[in-house]
Amino acid sequence: MNENLIVNRDADSVTLTLNRPDKLNALSPELVEALIQAIRQAHTDDAVRLIAFRGMGRNLCAGFDLGSLDQETDASLLLRLVRIETLLQLIAHSPCMTVAYAHGRNFGAGVDLFAACKRRYATSDTKFRMPGLLFDLVLGTRRFAALVGNERAREILQTVREISADEANQIDLVSRVTEQDDWTTLFARDLKDATMLSPRAQESLYAAVHPPTADVDMAALVRSAAEPGLRQRIEQYLGR
Secondary structure, three states: OOOOEEEEEOOOEEEEEEOOHHHOOOEOHHHHHHHHHHHHHHHOOOOOOEEEEEEOOOOOOOOEOOOOHHHOOHHHHHHHHHHHHHHHHHHHOOOOEEEEEEOOEEEHHHHHHHHOOOEEEEOOOOEEEOOHHHHOOOOOHHHHHHHHOHHHHHHHHHHOOOEEHHHHHHOOOOOEEOOHHHHHHHHHHHHHHHOOOOHHHHHHHHHHHOOOOHHHHHHHHHHHHOOOOHHHHHHHHHOO
């Protein structure tokens, strides 16, 4: 059991709820490892056809947890980022239907977690921002570009601007803008869709339309994060 993550298992689905509301569900090492373990566990169970992601409190996820930055080194930060990319790859290449429900303000790796899912819902007040390139970090860039298109991705990531739910819907980062009262109905619809094909057919479909790029994505992250001075660049971004 991990108090940072609530795992609800039904007959053919698993809902993973990030449970650090006081930290805006930022991705601490403990939360990342709990998510990786829960997803891997779901993947070993043929009965699980859908994995859903939600966040307690005011948002889905505030991204990389920088609360212990003073205790970090470049090496420890690199390892944490590698584990986050490992998590994102598990979601992006999952044989299950993956669904994310966003609300509030979401940042960085939290947006990447959202974008890695196959269906993505957001409330009308949801905001997204990806500031990683301000400290030279390349995380989730290709997956984001695959969703919104290369030109839009370049403009948004270059200017590091905030994206509203409506804009995110227009550029296909969000599948549908919908309020939380509708999420139960959408979950039931998505679960019905997820169980329409056999597990083998569904896995084959996802593999065909989501070509394996794990090595390329991990290499891009490591090349950017391994550049000396990562902690210093993050501190400069934070204004410390």
